[in-house]
Amino acid sequence: MLKDKIKSLAKAYKEEVIANRRHLHSHPELSYQEFETAKYVASKLEEIGITDLEKKANTGWTALIKGKNPEKKVIALRADMDALPIIEANEVPYKSQNPGVMHACGHDAHTASLLGAAKILHEVKDQFEGTIKLIFQPGEEVAPGGASYMIKDGALENPRPAGIIGQHVMPFIPAGKVGFRQGIYMASADELYITVKGKGGHGAMPETLIDPVLIASHMIVALQQVVSRAASPKIPSVLSFGKVEALGATNVIPNEVKIQGTFRTLNEDWRAKAHEKMLSIAKGLVEGMGGEVDFEIRKGYPFLENDPELTARATTAAKAYLGEENVVDLDIWMAAEDFAYYSQEIDGCFYRLGTRNEAKGIVSGVHTPTFDIEEDALEIGAGLMAWLAVAELEKA
Numbered sequence: 001m002l003k004d005k006i007k008s009l010a011k012a013y014k015e016e017v018i019a020n021r022r023h024l025h026s027h028p029e030l031s032y033q034e035f036e037t038a039k040y041v042a043s044k045l046e047e048i049g050i051t052d053l054e055k056k057a058n059t060g061w062t063a064l065i066k067g068k069n070p071e072k073k074v075i076a077l078r079a080d081m082d083a084l085p086i087i088e089a090n091e092v093p094y095k096s097q098n099p100g101v102m103h104a105c106g107h108d109a110h111t112a113s114l115l116g117a118a119k120i121l122h123e124v125k126d127q128f129e130g131t132i133k134l135i136f137q138p139g140e141e142v143a144p145g146g147a148s149y150m151i152k153d154g155a156l157e158n159p160r161p162a163g164i165i166g167q168h169v170m171p172f173i174p175a176g177k178v179g180f181r182q183g184i185y186m187a188s189a190d191e192l193y194i195t196v197k198g199k200g201g202h203g204a205m206p207e208t209l210i211d212p213v214l215i216a217s218h219m220i221v222a223l224q225q226v227v228s229r230a231a232s233p234k235i236p237s238v239l240s241f242g243k244v245e246a247l248g249a250t251n252v253i254p255n256e257v258k259i260q261g262t263f264r265t266l267n268e269d270w271r272a273k274a275h276e277k278m279l280s281i282a283k284g285l286v287e288g289m290g291g292e293v294d295f296e297i298r299k300g301y302p303f304l305e306n307d308p309e310l311t312a313r314a315t316t317a318a319k320a321y322l323g324e325e326n327v328v329d330l331d332i333w334m335a336a337e338d339f340a341y342y343s344q345e346i347d348g349c350f351y352r353l354g355t356r357n358e359a360k361g362i363v364s365g366v367h368t369p370t371f372d373i374e375e376d377a378l379e380i381g382a383g384l385m386a387w388l389a390v391a392e393l394e395k396a
Ligand SMILES: [Zn+2]
Pocket: 105, 141, 366, 367
């Protein structure tokens, strides 16, 4: 059976996948600067015998693995390759050698896993029908998102995949398990930049001033109405302000106050309405209080929806591969992920690879200086990805 063949290849290539992950981990590159990473990925693909690479979005690649009857159906597998501006605190042999840059979101694991899946799929390509498209993308961590550039550059054309599957490490799920969720899964994320302008001066003479600190205080409270009153209780929404800057003093009222925050939700229509609502609340408030406001909403990634049918099929395939007990259900997560761009274009399935190992102390969250993964999980990272693609092609 092909499933068992893939399992045994995943086992055989596990050490190589780990070695690739360690190489990538010790040589991390920031978003859109994945030049060495892209070269490494290309050399590994060529080593496997995959030579039709197409450069996309400057530091990204697509490549095809054609089975029998390659026109029949196309399924895409995606990995992201960028790292974060974090100083690694782990004392491990594969510690980051690029000061201040760290693979703290597991994109090294995603890239190494997809290279492993590619090696497996290339080896069994006479045993499935259809084509598998590999997508290695830059810049997941920084807006507007490498996925948006990959799509603009034609990553989803010639041939156009029927569906796309992506995986992400999850330090809250034990290694050995994976998680799936059908339907809405991750949030859209927009950045809010508000400048409240008034008229500063001596704190003892408020009657001659327009106090932007007071206006800004009201604004922070008033904007919460968007979540508490205007949002449908059925659609998760979150509005958080993490930066408020009023550079006055005990007796000095400044001319302006800057506020920064994030708005996240799981519905594109409501997202657009919420933007309008925030702008109108802010405008009405400053008008009433005599100030002015600059309100900039920088749109981030859209919300991520897992196609219910594709995800149901993938979940079933994962249970067949790993056993029912090793496939868990995921909750909605209000973080954002640029895989959402693909899922807005074609059927998408974004699932989680468990990488936690409490016994070894591998428990830190992503984006922390102590983040690491249980590398045993990479056998699943490579093997399951290969199997999910083949299982989906078999459903054609
Ligand atoms: Zn991240």
